[in-house]
Amino acid sequence: MAAGSLTMLPDFSISPRIDQVGVEERASRFTKRSIKKEAKMNGLLLVLNMIDLTTLEGKDTDGKVKQLCYKAMHPHDAVPGLPTVAAICVYPSMVKVAKKALGDSGIKVASVATAFPSGQAPRDVKIRDTKYAVNEGADEVDMVISRGKFHAGEYNFVFDEIAAIKEACGEARLKVILETGELGTFDKVRRASDIAMHAGADFIKTSTGKIQPAATMPVTLVMLEAIRDFYYKTGKMIGMKPAGGISKSKLALHYLVMVKEVLGEDWLNNEWFRFGASSLANDVLMQIVKEKTGVYQAANYFSVD
Amino acid sequence: MGKTIINKSSLSISENGLEKKTSSKRLEVLKTYKIYIGGQFPRTESGRYYIPVNAAGKKLANVCLSSRKDFRDAVVSARGAFSGWSGRAAFNRGQILYRMAEMLEGRKAQFIDELIQQDATKAKAEKEVNLAIDRLIYYAGWCDKFQQLFSSVNPVATSHFNFSVPEPTGVVSIIAPQDDSLLGLVSVIAPVIAGGNTCVVLASETKPLCAVTFAEVLNSSDLPGGVVNMLTGKPSELVSWFVDHMDVNATIYCEKDSITQKMMREKSALNLKRLTFYDKVNWYSEEGQSPYFIMDTQEIKTTWHPVENIAGAGGGY
Known part of the structure; x- marks a missing residue:
């Protein structure tokens, strides 16, 4: 584990400050690249392959999840040779259904856990929630951090919690949702990213999708830069998952440009970069067919999913 | 736009001392003719423009030369506006069409002026504007009445209440008539939106002024954004996109060009679009208005509603 391998943890209260104007300006530059024809097609296929097809609703049923799994394996059979999506993202109660439906397709099952989306539950409940999801067969766990504790300055609490959930995950990869829409400033996003990575996150993720604003390019840029700095410091790669609000192919391609220019090509695959989205897949498919x-x-x- | 006028003001010294003289000639503010998409007036994304000229060789204006991507964006707006517009009470649609006529009446002088610039005589221009206003009123009246005329209750053998009603087909792409640039335009748009459809319209290429001004009328007459989207540009460049877009449900074309018509027939087959040619209609005559124009962009929906077979009540419906 990363935290264990470090001799000393940094003081999170002095995480780097973020220049908001600079970040927004830099992020807007990524949207000015012209991606056409073959490069666009390759980009679209890559985006499709990076999607965590998501359904996180109170009204989810077994049938809905099975349907979504079919969509994950057969995005659009009218076009032969399309890649599948990366994973299906569901609530813990639906993991078993998804796992069975996906069979040996190679598509991962991600489960949200830790009293998603608020995270307002005692630690033992969160750990049981996580263990339940993993026992049901989840390959990946998407946890939420305790934003209230974070705002109160209890960084150690947040750190310990992430570390405890990481332990409960066992073999499953852990994605840590910062819920940037509730953090307020880029400084806090950076600080939360640093805490999550040092505490053992395999991925950091922007949002639950339940709060506006969700993923934006500037906030994702801040997190990508945190990943880059962490990589230079420790040599350990961390994945990134923007989630919520990315529903158009063009925007998704802008994100790929950003990943390439901030982290490089090593991150340009679904092992290290994901889109949390539900409606993005269809837009990508429409562009591919176009x-x-x-x-x-x-x-x-x-x-329809 | 186009030309630069250098306005010189001069200073001269009179016997009484310093006296400022200003030129009486002022810089004319020329209107920029922009396109109309989703209730906004953007410039074309392509950044291109063209300059139509009238018979006397006078440049009319710099007009947006729209691209296929403007059309794509317009279809997205039209599709987004469809559920709201078709879901409105038919009576309310009639009110809004009437309001459009009122706003057009208020800007009559401007339309007459533009038509004269585009080679019409004063008398003909006045007639065209008056007819255009009347045509909007005509279709405003039909908004909540054509349904009764074209619906039916059908006699069936089983115990069902069976009825058929017209419903709007969806997004309609329209290549407006080239010649009657206002009356023709109004005559093809009004029946389409009266029936609850939304549309993307390509204005007359050589006479686009009235179309853009008409878009300004639409924008100030309670018509929700996206119901009518107005593009200017070349039909030769855009017709194929108008007719093969999968999210367009019907296309209207008004020219006699048989080669283009054949191409349109082939491309429209891709998603079984309704394709209507108004190449023989005289918009000035009585045959230029009719509820059948509304029906050209309607679908008939038939409903079989089970009813209890009441003993002794007999068959029928």
Whole structure:
């Protein structure tokens, strides 16, 4: 574990300060690249392959999850040779259903845990929640941090909690959701990223998707830079998952540009970068079909998750 | 736009001392003709423009030369506006069409002026504007009445209440008539939106002024953004996109160009679009307005509603 391998943990209260104007300016530059034709097609296929197809609703049923799993394995059979998505993201109670539906397709099952989305529960409940998801077969666990404790300055609490959940995960990869929409400033996003990575996160993730604003390019840039600094310091790669609010292919391609230019090509695969999204997949599929046929597409001709 | 006028003001010294003289000639503020998408007036994303000229060789304006991507964006707006517009009470749609006529009446002088610039005589321009206003009123009236005329209750053998009603088909792409640049435009848009559809319209290429001004009328007449989207540009460049977009449900074309018509027939087959050619309609005559124009972009929905077979009540419906 990363934390164990370090001789001394940094003082999180002196995490680097972020220049908000600079970050926003830099992030907007990534949207100015022109990506056309073959590069666009390769980008679209990569985006599709990086999606964590997500359903996190109170009204989820077994049937809905099975349908989503089918979509994950067969995004659009009219176009042969498409990649599958990276993972299905569900509540712990749906892990078993998803695992069975996905079979040996190679698609991962990610489960949110730790009293998602608020995280307002005692630690033992969160640990049981996590263990339940892992025992049901989850390959990945998406936890939320305790934002209230974080705002109160109890960084040790947040750190210990993440470390405890990491331990409960066992073999499963841990994604730590910062819920940047509730953190307020880039300084706090950076600090929370540093805490999560040092405490053992395999991925850091922007949002639950339940709070606005969710993922934005500037906030993702702040987190990518935190990952880069952590990598230079420890040699350990951490994954990134922006989630919520990314529903258009063009925006997704901008994110890929950002990842490439901040972290490099090592991160440009679904082992290290994911999109948490539900409606992005169909938009990507529509763009792929548009590129192949030359005809603008309509949502009616694509399966509703 | 286009030309630069250098306005010189001069200073001269009179016997009484320093006296400032200003030129009486002022810089004319020329209007920028922009396109209309989703209730906004953006410039074309392509940044291109063209300059239509009238018969006398006078440059009319710099007009946006829209691209396929403007069309793509317009279809997204039209699709987004569809559920709201088709879901409105038909009576309310009638009110809004009437309001459009009122706003057009208020800007009559401007439309007449633009038509004259585009080679019409004063008398013809006045007639065209008056007819355009009347045509909006005509379709405003039909908004909540054509349904009764074209619906039916159908006699069936089983115990069902069976009825058919017209419903709007969805997003309609329209290549407006080239010649009657205001009356023709209004005559093709009004029946489409009266029936609850939304549309993307390509204005007359050579006479685009009225179309853009009409978009300003629409924008100030309670018509929700996205219901009518107005592009300017070349049909030769855009027709194929208008007709093969999968998210467009019907296309209207008004020219006699048989080669283009054939191409449109082929491309429209891709998603079984309704394709309508108004290449023989005289918009000035009585045949230029009819509820059948509304029906050209309607679908008939038939419903079989089970009813209890009441003993002795007999068949029928």
